[in-house]
Amino acid sequence: MKKSVQNLKVIANVKLNNDHHLLQLHTPDQLENIVPGQFANILADQSQSIFLRRPFSIHAVDYQKNIISILIKEVGEGTRSLSHTPVNSSLNVIFPLGNGFSLPSSSEKVLLVGGGCGVAPLLHLAQVLSKDFNDIYILLGARSAVDLVELNQYAIYGKVFTTTEDGSHGEKGFVTEHSIFGVKLDSFSRIYCCGPEPMMKAVASKAKANSVSCEVSLENTMACGFGVCLCCVTETLQGHKCVCTDGPVFNINQLKWQI
Amino acid sequence: MADLSTIIHNIKLKNPVLTASGTFGYGVEFDDFFDINLLGGFIVKGTTIHPRQGNAYPRMAETSSGMLNAVGLQNAGAQYFATEIYPKLTKYETNVLVNVSGSTIEEYVACAEIINDLDRISGIELNISCPNVKEGGMAFGTSCPSAAAVVSAVRKVYKKTMVVKLSPNVTDIAEIAKAAEGAGADSLSLINTILGMAINAETRKPVLSTITGGLSGPAVKPIALRMVWQVSQAVKIPIIGLGGIMNATDAIEFFLAGASAIQVGTANFIDPLATVKIINGIDNYLNRHKISAISDLIGCLHL
Numbered sequence: 001m002k003k004s005v006q007n008l009k010v011i012a013n014v015k016l017n018n019d020h021h022l023l024q025l026h027t028p029d030q031l032e033n034i035v036p037g038q039f040a041n042i043l044a045d046q047s048q049s050i051f052l053r054r055p056f057s058i059h060a061v062d063y064q065k066n067i068i069s070i071l072i073k074e075v076g077e078g079t080r081s082l083s084h085t086p087v088n089s090s091l092n093v094i095f096p097l098g099n100g101f102s103l104p105s106s107s108e109k110v111l112l113v114g115g116g117c118g119v120a121p122l123l124h125l126a127q128v129l130s131k132d133f134n135d136i137y138i139l140l141g142a143r144s145a146v147d148l149v150e151l152n153q154y155a156i157y158g159k160v161f162t163t164t165e166d167g168s169h170g171e172k173g174f175v176t177e178h179s180i181f182g183v184k185l186d187s188f189s190r191i192y193c194c195g196p197e198p199m200m201k202a203v204a205s206k207a208k209a210n211s212v213s214c215e216v217s218l219e220n221t222m223a224c225g226f227g228v229c230l231c232c233v234t235e236t237l238q239g240h241k242c243v244c245t246d247g248p249v250f251n252i253n254q255l256k257w258q259i
Numbered sequence: 260m261a262d263l264s265t266i267i268h269n270i271k272l273k274n275p276v277l278t279a280s281g282t283f284g285y286g287v288e289f290d291d292f293f294d295i296n297l298l299g300g301f302i303v304k305g306t307t308i309h310p311r312q313g314n315a316y317p318r319m320a321e322t323s324s325g326m327l328n329a330v331g332l333q334n335a336g337a338q339y340f341a342t343e344i345y346p347k348l349t350k351y352e353t354n355v356l357v358n359v360s361g362s363t364i365e366e367y368v369a370c371a372e373i374i375n376d377l378d379r380i381s382g383i384e385l386n387i388s389c390p391n392v393k394e395g396g397m398a399f400g401t402s403c404p405s406a407a408a409v410v411s412a413v414r415k416v417y418k419k420t421m422v423v424k425l426s427p428n429v430t431d432i433a434e435i436a437k438a439a440e441g442a443g444a445d446s447l448s449l450i451n452t453i454l455g456m457a458i459n460a461e462t463r464k465p466v467l468s469t470i471t472g473g474l475s476g477p478a479v480k481p482i483a484l485r486m487v488w489q490v491s492q493a494v495k496i497p498i499i500g501l502g503g504i505m506n507a508t509d510a511i512e513f514f515l516a517g518a519s520a521i522q523v524g525t526a527n528f529i530d531p532l533a534t535v536k537i538i539n540g541i542d543n544y545l546n547r548h549k550i551s552a553i554s555d556l557i558g559c560l561h562l
Contacts, residue, residue: 003291005531043529048323051476053529094531223319223326224528228284230330231319240312240333 035100115195141175300354325476491517507540
């Protein structure tokens with residue numbers, strides 16, 4: 001779908017836990033193909049400290065109702081302001097942006113690994129992968145049970161596994177300590193990963209050791225989101241690449257990560 | 260519809276709205292959003308004779324009513340621009356200018372020579388004011404003799420309109436402006452970003468990889484207006500004003516201060532349609548005030 005600037009109507013704003021909100025945004029236009037992993041850059045009410053847009057992964061897409069969902073975790077003033085957008089008001093959104101995950105051409109056994117708010121693009125990814133009858137394993141990690149949101153939604157599309165740091169849900173520990181990494185990882189043909197960078201590096205290292213293809217979604221700070229400010233670059237084998245247009249999804253073999 | 264046309268030396272602009280270098284890519288990035296032929300023109304990314312990787316990440320910090328950047332002139336070099344990017348720009352009917360930068364006078368000259376051979380480029384904007392590179396850049400724009408030296412050297416090889424972009428990081432911008440005018444500049448654009456800094460109190464580290472960076476956005480507008488005003492009193496060549504312009508009212512203020520045209524920069528990041536809204540807003544303002552042409556507004560500040 002061609003990128004555009006639109007005023008989208010907030011048709012639902014659900015508080016999922018203490019700091020997570022799920023916003024459903026409606027467009028009067030017919031949504032076209034949005035690739036899982038693409039993102040939306042959303043304008044919050046401007047204030048002395050909120051100047052730039054805030055980028056969010058597209059969490060889910062409903063092509064029948066023309067709705068995109070955005071999962072927002074409150075981390076600062078911008079996300080706090082957006083989290084509290086009243087239903088029936090509108091938000092100015094530039095979307096869809098970025099490249100998105102690459103999808104298998106025939107059905108495969110795939111592993112999706114998400115940590116913290118990095119789980120957001122994985123629901124849309126699971127949605128799309130399930131249409132092509134992929135065998136989908138979804139591993140989600142969080143600090144505590146209360147931080148794991150929408151598990152029932154992920155369960156529609158695949159087998160869900162969890163870790164929590166306090167052991168209140170699933171296996172205790174970091175997501176990379178889950179027993180799924182103890183078995184033969186090369187039974188998976190692809191690993192898709194999104195979350196904090198140390199976690200993605202740990203997953204990437206396991207994928208590399210087992211020669212499994214692995215894509216990660218980065219979230220460098222950016223000003224524009226469409227490739228003109230050149231602020232969000234990451235180092236790749238081909239030099240600096242913009243996370244907003246060349247990414248946010250990169251194959252780990254493209255990155256200069258020490259893994 | 261008022262007459263929005265304005266002239267910068269030999270460049271006729273159908274309206275006075277340009278885009279600032281480094282905020283509009285090569286124009287093509289905006290094709291999905293609007294027809295960029297609606298602009299008076301656009302100024303492409305800072306170009307240097309040799310390819311530059313730019314500075315390390317992080318390159319950006321959001322600040323009160325603005326942002327700092329430390330991109331460091333990332334570009335693929337003048338030759339790449341001429342062979343790979345320029346052919347894609349010839350589809351545009353509006354004016355395209357190239358921002359030219361360098362670390363030495365020889366590099367500025369070599370880069371300008373390559374751009375001089377490109378027919379569809381209306382002019383260059385000589386960047387003697389980039390705060391984010393170690394050598395050259397701003398160093399040329401902060402003293403009268405070095406500004407004059409680079410401007411006159413490029414003047415010898417560049418035949419079309421040469422705009423010189425001035426740095427605000429100086430004690431007396433009017434003196435630098437006069438030096439650039441004396442050395443052969445056809446027009447001046449100001450201001451480039453203001454050197455600034457952001458610190459993360461929690462980590463006790465600078466936010467930018469380069470420690471300091473260039474401040475832009477509405478936070479700098481009063482400084483930019485003051486400098487456009489001062490320079491307009493000091494030189495005869497046309498001035499292109501920029502610095503924190505977010506809407507048509509901001510643009511009008513720059514015309515009143517003496518700018519013949521304006522550039523929209525950081526606003527492009529927040530609203531890709533900002534420039535078209537500003538063009539329409541300028542027209543509305545002129546109609547509302549029963550002014551038939553933008554030229555009747557330039558420098559008409561009531562004192």
